Every structure is written in C-alpha cells, then in structure tokens.
Amino acid sequence: MPDANPPQEAPRGMAMINAFDPSRATGLSARERAMVERRQRLLGPAYRLFYEHPVHAVRGEGAWLFDAEGNRYLDCYNNVASMGHAHPRVVEAIARQASLLNTHTRYLHETVLDYAEALLATFPASLGHVMFTCTGSEANDLALRIARAHTGGEGIVVTSLAYHGVTASLAELSPSLGEGVPLGRHVATVAPPDAYRGGAGMPARFAADIAAAFAGLARHGIRPCALLVDTMFTSDGVFPDPAGFLAGAAEAARAAGALFIADEVQPGFGRTGAMWGFQRHGVEPDIVTMGKPMGNGHPVAGLAIRPELLERFGGTVRYFNTFGGNPVSAAAGLAVLEVLREEGLAENAAAIGAHLAAGLRALAERHPIIGDVRGAGLSIGCELVSDRATKEPATAETARVVNALRNRRVLISASGPGANILKIRPPLCLSCEQAELFLETLDAVLREA
Amino acid sequence: MPDANPPQEAPRGMAMINAFDPSRATGLSARERAMVERRQRLLGPAYRLFYEHPVHAVRGEGAWLFDAEGNRYLDCYNNVASMGHAHPRVVEAIARQASLLNTHTRYLHETVLDYAEALLATFPASLGHVMFTCTGSEANDLALRIARAHTGGEGIVVTSLAYHGVTASLAELSPSLGEGVPLGRHVATVAPPDAYRGGAGMPARFAADIAAAFAGLARHGIRPCALLVDTMFTSDGVFPDPAGFLAGAAEAARAAGALFIADEVQPGFGRTGAMWGFQRHGVEPDIVTMGKPMGNGHPVAGLAIRPELLERFGGTVRYFNTFGGNPVSAAAGLAVLEVLREEGLAENAAAIGAHLAAGLRALAERHPIIGDVRGAGLSIGCELVSDRATKEPATAETARVVNALRNRRVLISASGPGANILKIRPPLCLSCEQAELFLETLDAVLREA
Numbered sequence: 015m016p017d018a019n020p021p022q023e024a025p026r027g028m029a030m031i032n033a034f035d036p037s038r039a040t041g042l043s044a045r046e047r048a049m050v051e052r053r054q055r056l057l058g059p060a061y062r063l064f065y066e067h068p069v070h071a072v073r074g075e076g077a078w079l080f081d082a083e084g085n086r087y088l089d090c091y092n093n094v095a096s097m098g099h100a101h102p103r104v105v106e107a108i109a110r111q112a113s114l115l116n117t118h119t120r121y122l123h124e125t126v127l128d129y130a131e132a133l134l135a136t137f138p139a140s141l142g143h144v145m146f147t148c149t150g151s152e153a154n155d156l157a158l159r160i161a162r163a164h165t166g167g168e169g170i171v172v173t174s175l176a177y178h179g180v181t182a183s184l185a186e187l188s189p190s191l192g193e194g195v196p197l198g199r200h201v202a203t204v205a206p207p208d209a210y211r212g213g214a215g216m217p218a219r220f221a222a223d224i225a226a227a228f229a230g231l232a233r234h235g236i237r238p239c240a241l242l243v244d245t246m247f248t249s250d251g252v253f254p255d256p257a258g259f260l261a262g263a264a265e266a267a268r269a270a271g272a273l274f275i276a277d278e279v280q281p282g283f284g285r286t287g288a289m290w291g292f293q294r295h296g297v298e299p300d301i302v303t304m305g306k307p308m309g310n311g312h313p314v315a316g317l318a319i320r321p322e323l324l325e326r327f328g329g330t331v332r333y334f335n336t337f338g339g340n341p342v343s344a345a346a347g348l349a350v351l352e353v354l355r356e357e358g359l360a361e362n363a364a365a366i367g368a369h370l371a372a373g374l375r376a377l378a379e380r381h382p383i384i385g386d387v388r389g390a391g392l393s394i395g396c397e398l399v400s401d402r403a404t405k406e407p408a409t410a411e412t413a414r415v416v417n418a419l420r421n422r423r424v425l426i427s428a429s430g431p432g433a434n435i436l437k438i439r440p441p442l443c444l445s446c447e448q449a450e451l452f453l454e455t456l457d458a459v460l461r462e463a
Numbered sequence: 464m465p466d467a468n469p470p471q472e473a474p475r476g477m478a479m480i481n482a483f484d485p486s487r488a489t490g491l492s493a494r495e496r497a498m499v500e501r502r503q504r505l506l507g508p509a510y511r512l513f514y515e516h517p518v519h520a521v522r523g524e525g526a527w528l529f530d531a532e533g534n535r536y537l538d539c540y541n542n543v544a545s546m547g548h549a550h551p552r553v554v555e556a557i558a559r560q561a562s563l564l565n566t567h568t569r570y571l572h573e574t575v576l577d578y579a580e581a582l583l584a585t586f587p588a589s590l591g592h593v594m595f596t597c598t599g600s601e602a603n604d605l606a607l608r609i610a611r612a613h614t615g616g617e618g619i620v621v622t623s624l625a626y627h628g629v630t631a632s633l634a635e636l637s638p639s640l641g642e643g644v645p646l647g648r649h650v651a652t653v654a655p656p657d658a659y660r661g662g663a664g665m666p667a668r669f670a671a672d673i674a675a676a677f678a679g680l681a682r683h684g685i686r687p688c689a690l691l692v693d694t695m696f697t698s699d700g701v702f703p704d705p706a707g708f709l710a711g712a713a714e715a716a717r718a719a720g721a722l723f724i725a726d727e728v729q730p731g732f733g734r735t736g737a738m739w740g741f742q743r744h745g746v747e748p749d750i751v752t753m754g755k756p757m758g759n760g761h762p763v764a765g766l767a768i769r770p771e772l773l774e775r776f777g778g779t780v781r782y783f784n785t786f787g788g789n790p791v792s793a794a795a796g797l798a799v800l801e802v803l804r805e806e807g808l809a810e811n812a813a814a815i816g817a818h819l820a821a822g823l824r825a826l827a828e829r830h831p832i833i834g835d836v837r838g839a840g841l842s843i844g845c846e847l848v849s850d851r852a853t854k855e856p857a858t859a860e861t862a863r864v865v866n867a868l869r870n871r872r873v874l875i876s877a878s879g880p881g882a883n884i885l886k887i888r889p890p891l892c893l894s895c896e897q898a899e900l901f902l903e904t905l906d907a908v909l910r911e912a
C-alpha cells in the first residue's frame with residue numbers, strides 16, 4: 015500500500031475533525047503548552063489532541079473527568095469507559111487477577127472460559143464460538159482473515175465514511191481515515207443509510223447499493239468476501255433508523271455470496287439501549303466484532319462467530335494472540351458484563367438516551383441550526399445545518415460549538431462528511447441531571463453562537 | 464489473501480510444535496478433560512494448548528507457576544512475564560493508575576510522556592520518537608505502514624521461519640505460521656544466519672542473501688521497503704553469533720534502498736543480557752518494534768523510530784490507537800523499566816544465561832543428542848540431533864523431551880524447521896538454583912530417553 019498521494023488539504027475524514035492545531039490554540043496554561051511541546055518532541059507528528067484548548071485529564075469517576083487543577087468535565091464522548099471512568103468493580107477485578115497470574119491461552123484457565131460462556135450467552139445461539147484479541151482493530155483484522163479463508167473471496171463493501179481500524183488491511187477499507195490512506199482495489203463503498211439526507215427510499219436503496227457494489231467488484235474479477243458495517247454507522251454520522259433496515263442489507267450481502275460482519279466495537283455493550291446494535295434490526299450477523307468498552311479501558315477485544323465459518327481457518331491457519339484472552343483481560347471483561355447487568359446500564363442508556371434526544375429536539379424548536387436529531391440509547395447524532403431547506407452542513411459552526419462546549423467543560427466531538435454532526439456518546443451511567451447539564455450547556459452555547 | 468491451500472499434513476511452522484493433540488493426551492484429570500472440551504466448544508478450532516498433558520496454571524510468582532492442585536512448575540519459556548510472574552511493582556502500578564483514569568491519547572497526560580522519555584533514553588539518540596500500540600503485531604503492522612509511506616516501496620525481506628505477528632499484513636510475511644498461510648508476493652525469504660548448519664561463511668552469506676533477495680524483488684518490479692528481523696532469530700532457532708553480523712545485514716538492506724526494522728518483541732527488555740538485542744551487533748536500526756515483556760503481561764507495545772522517517776506518515780496518514788499509550792499501559796511500562804533497572808535483570812540474564820549455557824555444554828559431553836548450544840542472556844537454543852556428524856534433527860526425541868520436562872514440571876518448548884531446537888527463555892529473574900534445577904531435570908530426562 016504505497017502512499018503516493020500528496021498531503022490532504024481538505025481532510026474529509028474523522029481523523030482531523032476537532033483536532034488541536036497549535037496555530038489556533040487558545041487558553042493553554044504554561045504547563046499545558048510545555049506538555050504539548052513535549053508530546054510533539056517525544057511522540058512525533060502522527061498524534062493528535064482534541065480541542066483548541068486540549069484537556070489535561072488526571073482522574074475520572076462515572077461520567078466526570080477532572081483536570082490537574084481539579085476542574086470537573088462532563089464526558090459525553092468517551093465510548094470506552096462506558097461503565098463509568100475507573101469503575102471500582104472493573105479495577106478490582108484487574109488488580110486481583112493481575113496479582114495472581116497473567117499468562118497466555120496455551121495453558122488451561124477457567125476465567126477465559128467463564129468469560130467466553132457469559133459473552134456467548136448475550137448472542138443469538140447461531141454464534142457459537144468466541145475468539146479474543148486486544149483491540150477492535152485486531153478483531154476486525156481477524157474477522158476478515160477468517161472471512162477470506164471461508165469464502166475464498168476478497169471483495170469487501172463498507173460505507174463511504176466507515177472506520178474499522180488501523181492495521182494495514184483495515185486502514186485500506188476505512189475511508190474515514192482520509193485521502194492520505196488510499197482504499198484497496200478489493201474495497202467498494204456505498205452511501206450510508208442516511209434517512210435525513212437520503213430520504214424515504216433510503217433503506218431499500220442501501221440494500222440495492224450493496225448488491226450493486228458486490229456486482230461491481232465481481233465485474234473486476236473480485237469475488238465477494240464480506241459486508242462490514244458498524245451497526246450504528248457511527249463514523250458516517252449515526253444512522254439508526256428505521257430499525258430493521260440492516261436485515262435487508264445483510265440479505266443483499268448474502269445473496270451476493272458475502273458474509274455479514276457486524277462491527278459492534280462502537281455500538282456494542284449496551285450503548286444503543288440493547289446489548290448489541292444489530293438487535294434492533296432483527297438480524298443475525300455471521301461474525302460480530304467487539305472492542306472499546308469490552309474491558310472499560312483495559313485492552314480487550316474479540317469476535318463471535320458461527321462455528322461452521324471457522325472450520326477452515328481453524329484447521330489450516332490457526333490463531334494465537336499473546337495477550338488475547340489472558341486471565342486479566344478475561345476478568346476485566348467479566349466484570350464489565352456484571353456491571354452492565356447489575357447496574358442496568360443498557361436500560362439506563364435507553365431511558366437517558368431518549369430523554370437526551372427529546373431534549374435536543376426541544377432545543378431544535380428554538381435553534382434552527384439543529385437540522386436533525388437521531389440515535390439509539392446513548393449513541394446520538396445531532397446534525398447542525400446552516401439552512402434547514404438545503405441542509406447545508408454548518409461545518410465551521412460545529413467546530414465552534416464543540417470547542418465552546420469544551421470551554422464550558424462538556425466534552426463531545428463531531429463526525430460526518432461535513433464534520434457537522436455532533437457525536438454524543440457519554441458513559442452509560444449518565445444521570446438525568448447530567449443529561450440536563452449537557453442540554454443546558456448546549457443551549458447556552460447555541461444562544462451565544 | 465484467499466486461502467486456497469489444503470490443510471497442511473506436515474506442518475513446518477512453530478504454531479504446531481508442541482501442541483496438545485487430544486488423540487495423544489496423557490495424564491489429564493477429569494477436571495482438565497472437562498476444561499479441554501469446554502475450550503473446544505467455546506473457543507473453537509483455532510486455539511491450541513501446549514503439551515500432551517496441558518498445564519492448568521492458576522498462580523505465578525517469579526519464575527514459578529502453580530497449578531490448581533498447588534504443584535509448582537519452573538517456567539523456562541514465558542517471554543512475556545520477563546520481570547517475574549505477577550510482579551508486585553507492576554501490578555501495583557496498574558491498579559493505582561486504573562483506579563484514577565484510563566483514557567486515550569487525545570487528552571494530555573504526563574504518564575505517557577514520562578514513559579516515552581524513559582523508553583527513548585534506552586535507545587541510540589537517532590531514534591527520537593516513540594509510538595504506542597497494544598500488541599507486538601500492531602507495532603510491526605504500524606512499522607511497515609510507516610516504512611511503506613516513507614520508501615514508497617513494498618518489498619519486504621524476512622528469514623525463512625520468521626514470525627512477526629498475526630494481522631493480515633504480518634501473517635503473509637511470517638513463514639513460521641506454516642503453509643496454510645501463503646506468503647505475499649512482495650515478500651522474499653532468506654535463510655537464517657545459522658552458524659551451526661550454515662558454517663563459517665554464514666554472516667557474509669546472510670548479508671549477500673539479503674542483497675540478492677531485494678534484487679530478486681526488484682526484478683519483479685517490487686521496490687524495496689524493509690528488512691524485518693527478530694534480532695535473536697527466535698522462531699528460526701535462536702541465532703546470536705557471531706556478534707556483529709547484523710551490521711552487515713542492515714548495510715545490505717540500506718544499500719538496496721530498504722529500511723532496517725529490528726523486531727525486539729522477543730529479544731527486547733533485557734532478555735539477551737543487554738537492553739536490546741541489536742546492541743550486541745553494534746548496529747542502529749531505523750525502526751525498533753517492541754511488545755511482549757513491555758508491560759510484563761499487560762498489553763503494551765510500540766515502536767521507536769528515526770524522526771525523519773515519520774514525517775510523511777505523520778503528516779498524511781496519522782495514527783490513533785484507542786488503547787495505545789493510555790495512562791494504565793504507560794504506568795505498567797514505566798514500572799517494568801524501573802524493575803528492570805533496580806533489580807538488575809539484564810545483568811542477571813547475562814550471568815544466569817551464561818551459567819545455563821555452560822551447564823548445557825557440560826550436559827552435551829554426556830549426551831550426544833545435544834548438537835549445539837547457543838544464545839545470549841536468557842534466550843537460549845539447544846539443538847537436539849540424532850547424529851552429530853549429519854546434524855539430523857532429533858524431531859521426535861525433542862517432542863518427547865519437552866513433554867517429559869513438563870511432566871517433571873519444567874516448562875519449555877521447541878522451534879526450528881526440524882522442531883528440534885529447545886527454546887529456553889525463562890523470566891529474567893531466574894536464580895542460580897532454578898538454573899541448576901532446570902539442568903538437573905533436563906539431565907534426568909535425557910538419561911531416561
């Protein structure tokens with residue numbers, strides 16, 4: 015994958031949205047400036063910070079983050095610490111198991127089996143095996159290796175601003191990374207299922223686009239491998255509705271001879287108000303990939319799969335991941351499942367998410383810049399437009415809103431091709447009062463704008 | 464990478480060496496049998512256990528592992544828990560930071576900077592930036608993405624039984640995974656620098672082979688990207704001598720226009736008696752990749768790089784790894800560096816490694832099956848042959864020795880194309896008494912054989 019493109023002038027991808035730019039920095043203390051310079055010197059040019067005034071977080075609790083001066087921030091963006099920052103149950107599970115043993119899966123250990131069993135119980139019975147990795151990237155990379163071994167094909171269909179990971183094989187099918195990262199020749203993109211801009215014909219068109227994309231690949235001699243989608247289309251701009259449309263998309267993929275891989279790295283583990291994002295669509299994926307909140311920050315990821323799809327890969331290729339499925343990761347993962355169930359966090363995400371979405375729709379009555387509010391549970395997209403009739407993306411205003419929220423200590427970011435869709439995804443333990451604080455702060459920021 | 468090959472009948476790779484085979488299982492308790500069956504049912508066919516009688520480890524301390532019945536095993540194989548199993552300093556660092564905050568690198572945090580600084584201080588000054596991932600696979604995958612962006616080439620040269628990771632792009636340049644995983648068209652292999660079988664002309668031939676491999680790629684229109692080698696050639700069979708030969712190899716790669724990437728995932732962090740495996744060769748790599756012992760079991764990995772090589776990638780591609788460089792991983796990594804220094808573990812590896820190698824050479828005087836003993840520090844290869852003159856690999860005997868050692872509660876494995884090279888790599892805290900126990904047990908096993 016040689017990178018022969020010039021540096022991108024107008025980044026279209028999520029990687030640059032809301033990034034700190036030293037030339038537009040505001041409000042940094044001398045200490046923060048020194049940290050920014052030290053970062054640049056040590057970590058180099060590939061790293062990016064959020065916000066015109068980056069946040070120096072030193073402690074977290076629930077949905078709160080605290081900076082070095084003790085200021086409190088409402089985290090409405092971090093989709094990793096979904097059980098709440100530094101959740102004591104998860105921390106204790108990690109510390110307890112780490113003090114006993116942390117080793118690989120070539121020895122027998124009960125914890126990885128207990129975890130695999132608990133995890134598989136959350137899936138349809140057709141998904142009978144689970145495999146463990148450390149990151150969502152590794153999970154998607156492995157899913158595609160398995161899909162290639164099973165289908166004998168290479169053709170992958172993704173949405174036009176998808177993000178599926180940072181390994182070489184995933185970067186070339188993650189158009190959200192921008193034009194600096196060319197797509198592979200075996201990759202075709204389809205427009206996301208955008209009910210706001212795509213209109214009423216959207217769900218049917220999404221399935222038809224997928225069928226056409228596989229047909230297009232076939233005309234280039236590229237046989238079908240998989241349809242790979244984030245079941246909430248998070249990077250594309252959050253597209254959950256109408257519930258059910260993914261069933262038709264999966265059907266189109268299977269009719270073409272491809273597998274349907276549900277990337278639940280962002281929607282999974284209760285965020286949408288259900289355990290998995292695909293559930294609201296009434297579809298059973300062939301492979302489900304998982305990551306981010308799976309260990310509430312501990313590097314745990316993996317996939318669930320229909321056993322018959324794993325036969326060829328398991329027999330001829332095999333897989334070993336040094337840290338994947340180790341007892342500490344499994345203990346962290348088990349603790350997350352327990353917290354999720356005992357604290358009713360998916361239910362809370364559904365209730366608070368509905369409250370938040372209703373509050374945003376109420377704000378839309380006073381603020382014409384809000385063009386659309388959509389979401390499921392605590393995965394919410396709020397599209398800002400400069401004109402509701404033309405739906406022109408309010409790109410610059412969105413950047414100002416995100417930075418103004420940060421300056422009032424409420425943390426979110428934005429996504430979408432116009433970088434105009436507020437991405438709101440707080441920890442699942444968000445309280446009603448915290449949701450109100452978010453809404454009041456956004457209201458104040460929009461009134462000022 | 465469609466997998467069109469039949470299942471391999473005679474696996475040549477490390478992945479099958481020493482794997483548990485239910486049809487040859489011996490000594491399993493009812494509980495262990497139940498666990499094996501449960502694993503198969505939950506995790507599926509891609510996972511492998513070690514030994515004819517798998518080990519059920521529940522606790523670790525220093526170089527000891529303990530099974531569920533309280534039996535003690537001497538771990539002479541695990542190259543992850545290099546600071547000793549469940550080292551309290553590392554466990555405490557993880558628990559303390561996890562109880563405060565575990566978040567990503569898009570906020571400012573001191574710990575990742577402190578860690579980056581401490582890590583870079585262990586390298587030549589030419590390696591000025593460090594980047595963090597979660598696994599050695601992710602580190603090698605990223606190194607190759609950066610190398611491709613910098614060179615504009617794709618051609619990779621590796622040794623003939625190399626292992627560099629399990630992402631799609633690394634599996635296709637890891638011939639040790641066996642014939643079920645075809646090599647990429649842009650990958651050329653060279654014979655490892657085997658002083659035992661390769662003879663006195665080896666080091667010069669290794670450099671010449673590398674030059675020829677890049678020339679061969681060029682004849683297929685594939686431009687040079689990188690020479691990627693484990694600096695101890697661990698999977699090929701452990702080839703450390705004569706110290707210095709890697710300098711010539713790096714020179715050959717650079718003369719061809721390729722970068723020299725040192726894979727220190729296995730040799731790094733004191734194992735060879737020095738901090739890095741490349742140091743004994745007096746060479747400065749362009750990129751160094753790290754993993755396994757970096758967090759003593761916690762999923763921490765990364766790379767160090769010459770800043771000018773990162774300019775293009777950093778500017779046009781960028782990189783974000785959700786868990787990479789998080790404060791908990793950085794705290795774990797910092798604790799490992801402190802333990803390594805304060806406990807003098809590299810020095811201990813040099814001293815005990817020399818003692819162990821001398822003991823193996825003394826055993827060779829009584830046991831003609833020992834054909835060669837080689838190593839640096841606590842990375843030791845001991846080659847078993849059925850005839851010292853022909854150097855015929857004692858493949859079946861090696862499997863018996865490894866399993867007999869396990870039955871006497873000493874854990875090692877084997878590698879090499881003939882699966883006849885005992886791979887000995889205990890935690891770096893191995894004591895003289897533990898080294899003696901290893902030697903006495905091996906002596907007893909060889910006497911019985």
